Amino acid sequence: GSKGRAAAGGGTPTAKAAPTDMSEQDKVVNWSNWPEYIDVNDKNQTHPSIDAFTKQTGIKVNYTEDYNDNDEFYAKVRPLLAAGKDTGRDVWVSTDWMASRLIRLGYAQKLDLANIPNHGNVEDSLANVPWDPGRLYTLPWQSGFAGIAWNPKATGGKKVESVDQLLTDPALKGKVTLLTEMRDTVGLVLMAMGKKLASFTDADFDAAMAELQKAKDAGQIKGFTGNDYTKPLAAGDTAACFAWTGDVVQLKADNPNLGYALPSTGYTLWSDNFVIPALAQHKKNAERLINYYYDPKVMAMVVDYVNYIAPVKGAKEFLVKQDPSVAQNPLIFPSPDVLAHSQVFKGLDPVTETKYNKKFQALISG
Amino acid sequence: MAEIGALAAASEHHKPARRGRWTPYLLLVPGLLWLVIFFVLPTLSLASQSLQTGSVDTGYTMTWNWQTYTEALSLYWPQFLRSLFYAGSATVLALLAGYPLAYFMAQRAGKWKNLLLVAVIAPFFTSFLIRTLAWQIILNNDGIVSTVARKIHFTDLLQFLHLTQTNQLMASPFAVICGLTYNFLPFMILPLYANLERLDARLVEAAGDLYASPVQAFRRVIWPLSLPGVVAGTLLTFIPAAGDYINSRLLGSTQTVMIGQVIDGQFLQVLDYPTAAALSFLLMLTIVVLVALYVRRSGTEELV
Amino acid sequence: MATESSGDLRLIDITKRYETFTAVDNLSLVIPQGSFFALLGPSGCGKTTTLRMVAGLEQPTVGRILIGDRDITDTKAYQRNVNTVFQSYALFPHLSILDNVTFGLRRRGVSDYKAKAMEALELVQLAHIAKKKPAQLSGGMQQRVALARAIVNRPDVLLLDEPLGALDLKLRRQMQIELKRIQSEVGITFVHVTHDQEEAMTMADTIAVMNAGRLEQVGDPGVLYENPATTFVANFLGQSNLLKAEVVGTPGELADLDVHGTKLRLPTPRLVEGVQTMWLGVRPEKLRLVNGDGTGVEDGLNSLTGTVTDASFTGLATNYLVRLPWGQELAVVQQNDGMPRASVGTSVTLAWAPEHSFALDSRQDAHAGAQDQADDTGAA
Amino acid sequence: MATESSGDLRLIDITKRYETFTAVDNLSLVIPQGSFFALLGPSGCGKTTTLRMVAGLEQPTVGRILIGDRDITDTKAYQRNVNTVFQSYALFPHLSILDNVTFGLRRRGVSDYKAKAMEALELVQLAHIAKKKPAQLSGGMQQRVALARAIVNRPDVLLLDEPLGALDLKLRRQMQIELKRIQSEVGITFVHVTHDQEEAMTMADTIAVMNAGRLEQVGDPGVLYENPATTFVANFLGQSNLLKAEVVGTPGELADLDVHGTKLRLPTPRLVEGVQTMWLGVRPEKLRLVNGDGTGVEDGLNSLTGTVTDASFTGLATNYLVRLPWGQELAVVQQNDGMPRASVGTSVTLAWAPEHSFALDSRQDAHAGAQDQADDTGAA
Amino acid sequence: MAWIRRHLLAIVAFLVLFYMLLPNMVVILFSFNKPNGRYNYQWTQFSLDAWTNPCGAPGMCPALGLSLQIGLIASIVATILGTAVAFALGRYRFKGRAGTNLLIFMPMATPEVVMGSSLLTLFIALGIPTGRTTILIAHIMFCLSFVVVTVKARIASLDPRLEQAAADLFANEYQTFTKVTLPLVAPGIAAGALLSFSLSFDDYIITNFNASPASVTFPMFVWGAAQRGTPVQINVIGTVMFLASLAIVGVAQLVNARRSRVKVA
Ligand SMILES: Nc1ncnc2c1ncn2[C@@H]1O[C@H](COP(=O)(O)OP(=O)(O)OP(=O)(O)O)[C@@H](O)[C@H]1O
Ligand SMILES: Nc1ncnc2c1ncn2[C@@H]1O[C@H](COP(=O)(O)OP(=O)(O)OP(=O)(O)O)[C@@H](O)[C@H]1O
Ligand SMILES: NCCCCNCCCN
């Protein structure tokens, strides 16, 4: 029999802390994040907010954009976590459901709120999530929507604004990518079928899968991607795709013709959250980093660049002051109407999650 | 590096002498131990894994669950066949492209021979990922290649052959096969070259002297004599190509997923180790059987 | 398709130049149909090149090649009714002996190829190993297969490029007899290239001696041997003793020559015209060793006196070196027919009949053709 | 370390068996110090095996090997003061000529190895190419390097395994002279293996003929040639004509023999003891061709009459085949010394002196040794 | 037309060669690009930026360093182990030859995914965390067979008489090995080592299975970068590698050529 057993096997979902926190001796913090998820000085490719943090605290940030996809990243770090080994990272940014899993399996450490005095700045709507009541383990980094993006160069100038069009328009044949993120891809399709993401049934799920399978068999879909959909979209190898809001806004800076739509049938709303993994060597530095970004002024700086929704109270105010034009941006400042059409994928118990995952993986990896 | 071609020439001419009773074993032990521990054992472990049930987070137990195999096969047989088809096509194409080049280098290049050899070997040392990414640029939809291909209706031909579904070159079976062919071409050329270089040009002359036209001389003399090189080259191309997924990932679409990609996904994304293991094992078995049949048919057993 | 027309093989003013090097230089030759013709010459003199041009494996730079009346200069190798037996045999290693022999017949669509091939194999006495592969045969057998493979096509001309070069002495002699027998049986024109003069002389009807791309002399073996036209032929074809001689008078049938003060004679017609100083040549086997005082020398024979410096027993004969008063050493061969042998250090007289010597222009190099082949101070 | 003690090389009752095959069978030999000894025999008779045992590259199954009084049977190859010149030369391709030659000296820690090596290279006239690599040399030069590489060590015994086998005819003759010169200069015992009988006869002081792992005869070349002890030696060393003869009487010095009804004579001491029927042997060069009517035959000579069936001119000599009334063909060699030649079809008388023939036990195979070497019906 | 027919083989050969070198040309060309945005897929403007700042892409140079280090260690270890096995196979008769040959051949007949995943299965089962060590283990494993085959072929072509000649010239077993056998087999060993290095340096599939986030090799970096936009510096490295290998292979060929030219002479 295999010994590949989770630490959770014993039923104690408490992540181990490193025997000694190296934060004081070793003024670094290792941060893994999604690509296109932080402010960039376009001239020299540096990250101003990070540089400012280092200046302020003397803590060097090893910032790595190696978080392309929740599953893929989890698969990478899981063997280490399961074996009780340090992952080499002090903090990373996981989407809600993945953060929930990490807590459940005891792979995420409780935050020392004493090191995060800005903790209270978290938006009220996000301060209490079912999987982390009171935000003891995680704090959100950004929130956003998944919608549809297109490159008019490849669509022949056509706009792509609905899920149906994306999956069936022959003009897009073979030039469509969808997300490996099951909750976004299936979620968008479920909503297009008129289902509610909070209450759909197994049968609804299967119906959505069938829809996707049909599109795939028809050759409509070029691929399923993580955050790496951006390059082919910008290059025009992908005509249209499911995409995360902020990414596309960032791409538009180089390529203003790119189009973006939140489907009228509905779109997913999600958050990505800071997680400090078990055995992180610089937990305290990570907490200082989190605290730093929970300063509304700093968060405003990031959001101004990444164009996602800030989870920090007061950030918007700063932003409006700084750059009034963004106040008009519905992606950063979603109106209640926009928010009303967004939906959050329901929480899944491990058995259902495995069941859905298996079906979805068969679709995307087959 | 033409020593790759040694594969073709690895038949044993000299009967090894018998010396020292223990020396050979002392020499063998470290290397073989390495292979036993890190190749044989993992393979057994893989076999065992494929028959277990459980999940990553709860652990696995051996249940002799053969069903994994039938399930995996019923789900993924298209990718399996596709892999064999792509690898086979790439092998044939590599042979068609590599043979003339190898023959030219070996028999006709004269003083350019070494330069050509360098040109063939050098890309081999340049990260293949980088080169495969370069194919993305070359086959890019707005690129010259694509434009010309559309203009001369090459894309229509490909569509007719079901090698692309759209009027583009990228993200199609064509692109994947083209990439596979490209990536493993040196593995085809070097054994062929090593073999053809030893081809006695006088035999070709003798064939001409005995009324064989150039085509007949090729068919009756050059080709049969180069068979060991052909076999070595095709094996060195087919085996890795069948398991490759880089090309299908970078140049293909959901319609071109190969079995390696499935295995990779099952291992690294889905974390369904038994299915992944079962697929791996099936792939290995398929290839070993195919290779054994092929080697026997081509009558070059001494090759391995 | 090769035509069945046949006839003499004619090379007309053939020249073959490689980039900077002229391998064959304005060569003209007629090789009568059905003859056994030998091409002899030192390494690199252009023998193989000549053969290859006849076979069509090489294009002459200048000149025409004809078989009978048919100009084949521009015909492709596989369209010529000419076959070659290569020195390396060049048997197809992947084919059985039988398949090797049927190869040419099948290419030409001959229907009863198998029967014909077996016939050819019988001719070379190898019918019993038709199923074997070349690698399973000894050198001599491979040689015979190569021969069968060529002969079975009944070519107009069969080219043999040192076919026996790789065989050892005894086997070589045996194969020579075999070759000769086969040639007379099938009656095909054989053009035989060899390094071995004895082989050429025993086998050929006509010998051509080549040197540096040019023809030195063509003729009957006996004529070439007894009356070489150049010092090159004299030295290359067997061994010759060349004595510097001055013509002092031509009193009658025999001319008088002065050789380092000794008077020797030579049939007058053999003198080189218009030349006063010449080489007087005599073959080692023509010299008879007589007592040192010259008493046993019959009248009318030439004679010289010297000292034996070396004697080596070869079984059949003994080879002597005899130093003449002026330091030149003459080679003498005496068959071991039971006559008493001279020993090293004794003084001897060498005698020979005037008609057993020949004369050559003394402006020619006395050593031409002698060193030529043994020269190995350069890389091979 | 090899000792400097030297002396005769003695093989005592040596047998070498490979699994099922006996390559050398109870061989005893004494090779005097400083002599030039030739080992002759057909392919596969065990010559190389014998040499390898002396070199220490192979262990005898039974028997001892001594140099002088020192038993070296159990000494390792690298400890024996014996060196070998391999047929393939076996020069180290990665080392320069000089390094090849110094190789042995340096292994033995000789200090002035470079000077000694240059001396050896001068002996073989190759000092000027000391810096080259073997691949840059011609066959003949490589041969001489191999020789220098062995000789420089001043071994007690130098073994030469067909050292000239790969060279062409003329080069071979030249190297023979060279070898002989070097041996007499350095005075080392040479054991020379060759296929070429003429080579053995011209070079060696003593010849040993081997057959199927056993010794057939050892002795002076002339003795072996004129008085072979077995039909094998008679046929293997040169050519012999063997006539079935019945002893009819031994009246005096000469015995009377009946050969197919013709009375022939042989010196009585040459008769094989205790045997009535024997082979009467005579070498082709001992036979003199006389007119068909036998008129020219001097008194006291043996003579037989027959018909010329073949005559082939080899330059130096002409080879004839003469068919005797009972169908046997005799080989006759006549030096082309100017005497008139017989032509095919004419009737001739063959004459020879009784003392130029020998007798062998007729229970021996008349063809032993003759086919042996030419036999190539087996795989090479 | 006749010209084309006469040179058909050369034309085809050069087309194939062009096909083989085309991507390298593209890599070289785009190393001088100044991309518009983060994606280097379209020719925008000539620039030497990447060449003057080759380590400017964060994480690339460490990855390159790691790959070089692993390539070096893996090829050295594999060459030592493999050469020993090759000598045993090429020089001795022993029981189990056939089995050994099969064991050597199998890794070459096994697709990389299978090898990578099975090794991972083993490491998981044994609770060995993946990382630099596991990568090394894997690389040595798959390089080994190639070394054995390459060196064995060289040994097989070695004339046994040369070793006998050495013994005949007073060299004992050890001296024979060091002075004659080893120098003669050396080109095969060097070829095996070079092949190992290139296989190790270039490997992505097996490495990706057995690497940890903390041990990113160059191919892994390239793969990752391909997902979020390849920095121009990657093309610089690609170009340097191509030119360096041209130089190395070129020099090796020259040396070889000189040797063989001499042989022909
Ligand atoms: N393809 C070629 N290019 C340049 N020179 C050549 C070529 N082929 C032959 N030669 C030269 O032409 C000359 C004649 O060569 P050829 O092979 O005809 O000689 P050969 O008489 O057959 O000699 P051997 O007796 O050694 O076989 C040689 O000097 C050779 O170097
Ligand atoms: N290692 C071995 N195992 C079995 N038989 C062997 C071995 N070595 C030699 N023989 C056999 O011993 C016999 C004598 O071989 P050897 O090489 O001594 O012959 P040779 O007289 O040198 O022949 P050649 O003139 O062809 O070189 C041959 O029949 C050969 O097949
Ligand atoms: N470029 C940053 C994109 C972040 C996307 N997060 C994934 C959310 C999935 N629902």
Ligand SMILES: [Mg+2]
């Ligand atoms: Mg020639």
Ligand SMILES: [Mg+2]
């Ligand atoms: Mg031998």
